Amino acid sequence: MPPDELHAAHGNWQDRLLHRPVCDLLGCRLPLVLAGMDGMDGMGGVGGVACAELAAAVAQAGGFGFLGMVREPVALIREEVAQLRAAGVARFGVNLIPSATEPALLAAQVDACIDLRAPVLGLFWDVVPELIRRVVDAGMLVVQQVGSVDDAHRAEAAGAGVLVVQGVEAGGHVRAVQPLVQLLPEVLASARVPVLAAGGVSDGADVATLLALGAQGAVLGTALIATHESFAHAHHKRRVVEADAWQGVGRVDAVVGAGEQLRRIAAEAAQMLRTAADEPPPIELSSPVCYAREFELTRDDAIDRASLAAELDALLEGARAAVRLTLSDCASVEGAGDVQSQLATLRRDEVKWCGMLMAALQSMGAEASTRTSPFLAEAASITDPGERLAALLRRRQGDATQRLRALLPQVVDERLSDGLAEMLRAYQRG
Ligand SMILES: Cc1cc2nc3c(=O)[nH]c(=O)nc-3n(C[C@H](O)[C@H](O)[C@H](O)COP(=O)(O)O)c2cc1C
Incomplete structure (x- = not known):
């Protein structure tokens, strides 16, 4: 059976195993988030790897997408947001890195996000409490990526509604010095807001393991670079596919559609979390109702x-x-x-x-x-x-x-x- 039909038949069963409260906060079905990846060229104005096309494909497959807009001009942010909305995506985030952006441009980018009523702002590197407060006061949800327990505390105190814990395995800009499996429990020990995990996630087993450790979801960067929709250069996509074993990259073995990639990861994760008691009924019997029931203690x-x-x-x-x-x-x-x-x-x-x-x-x-x-x-x-x-x-x-x-x-x-x-x-x- 083709993956899309299989998902239509078994999607509810998978969703029940994977759904976490953070999904309701972000407005997505699956706890899988596209990292807000910039172009990594330091130029600005060319668009990030995580462009509207990729964010839309991720959202349409049930995940949540960030647009990688670091150092990008306001006009491009407006264009990309308009493109996402035209594709029917209402819930999305814009990712910015304050310390990598000239202050006047950063102020204009933040004003534009507020003006556009973008639902979520993703921030990384330094924690800037006054920026977080301002954006939260304007009604947006702030998702702050952190690489230490101290940064997690400061971001949460300033009003960040979701934390992303980045491990040292992560691709791109890496703030962390500890492996994810060490840092994640340290942050979870005191966090009051939902925590997502980032760094080296390339398959469903990684996702299931992070959920088991207490993360509410996974952020994927490198695993979504080698997709048809990503704005990465063809050479970059090829290098990701050809890499032997670089942070999980060895498990990315072909350029595929982002939706297909996300659905594969979700299906693998649900399969790993499933007990015999979760066995899906025969396809013809599946209906949302039979999975929606609550545990009964009567x-x-x-x-x-x-x-x-x-x-x-x-x-x-x-x-x-x-x-x-x-x-x-x-x-x-x-x-x-x-x-x-x-x-x-x-x-x-x-x-x-x-x-x-x-x-x-x-x-x-x-x-x-x-x-x-x-x-x-x-x-x-x-x-x-x-x-x-x-x-x-x-x-x-x-x-x-x-x-x-x-x-x-x-x-x-x-x-x-x-x-x-x-x-x-x-x-x-x-
Ligand atoms: C090509 C690339 C560009 C990135 N650019 C950004 C960025 O602009 N902003 C940001 O918050 N994180 C950025 N990151 C880091 C991601 O947010 C995330 O921590 C990382 O991708 C997770 O590790 P993974 O690539 O192994 O999945 C980037 C990552 C990659 C691979």
């Missing part, structure tokens, strides 16, 4: 919502500890074949449990925890990778098995119960 003797949410959070924090440990170990024990493949399998499972638990919490109207269980610190203190993995497995198996056995008889909802039972069986198999 029996009198069932666990109350707050206690259920606390238990699901505890399971989530444990699964997240395993995801984080397997990620850092995969990076540090390169080459050790057996341990590597065990780590990859373990991570896949734990990402799936995170997805199932977060979907359950979201469906109950509860906010999923962004914390990580202290198992992580305990296991991380063991120096030998094999022993560390064994200790983590023992600890996870003991804790999760005990919690799941106690919880399962009290859960009324069939889908949640099936998902938790699948998790328990996996731990019992060891």
Whole structure:
């Protein structure tokens, strides 16, 4: 079945697994965001890689697009916004970098964005509190990309409504000095606003893993350069496709349509987060109604919502500890074949449990925890990778098995119960 028909048939099922509150804030279906990429030539006036055509293709596939307008003249911003609107895209962002822009031009760009009623302004590099406040006061949502916890605090205090945490793996302008997997949890620990993650995201497994870690979505830059709609030079697109392994770039192997690329990534991410309980029904039976139902907790003797949410959070924090440990170990024990493949399998499972638990919490109207269980610190203190993995497995198996056995008889909802039972069986198999 062609990807578009497959999406039409199964889209609701995928959307339910991927949807996060940030989607409602931005006004998109999928938590996948096109980075506001400029032309990287320092000239201005030629248009960014993230042009109206690319932002429109991303929005039409369900994601959210930023126009890369750094150092671009106001006339071009107006043209690009008009082109996006003519393509039927109402929700989009304009990306600017204050410190890279001459002050008079920056002031004119910001005035134009306000005047055009652009819904979202994306900012990067220095955090400029007075600029954020001004734009928020004018009614726009500010999305600030940061490369440190300090910058995250300052941006949020000034009124940024969404943070993008950039890891050192990112392409283009890189503010961060830490890998994404390190910096993201540090920012999540204190952020009160939704957090997106950027840096090296090139497939659905990356997206699912970032969602499992607590990000509400992923920002894609390089992965959308080699698309028909991007304004990157043909030579740049070719270099991205030909690159062997540069930040995930090795996984971009052809110039494709941006919508197709986004739908592929979304489908892979949903597939990775899916448990057997999420199995889509036969295509002819699919309808929005059957996926929209909430978890039901109606029996009198069932666990109350707050206690259920606390238990699901505890399971989530444990699964997240395993995801984080397997990620850092995969990076540090390169080459050790057996341990590597065990780590990859373990991570896949734990990402799936995170997805199932977060979907359950979201469906109950509860906010999923962004914390990580202290198992992580305990296991991380063991120096030998094999022993560390064994200790983590023992600890996870003991804790999760005990919690799941106690919880399962009290859960009324069939889908949640099936998902938790699948998790328990996996731990019992060891
Ligand atoms: C070619 C290119 C140009 C970029 N230009 C900008 C920019 O103008 N403004 C901005 O906020 N970020 C810019 N970035 C960084 C992105 O916002 C984002 O952090 C990065 O693309 C994420 O990493 P990835 O490329 O591995 O997906 C650029 C990235 C690339 C690859």
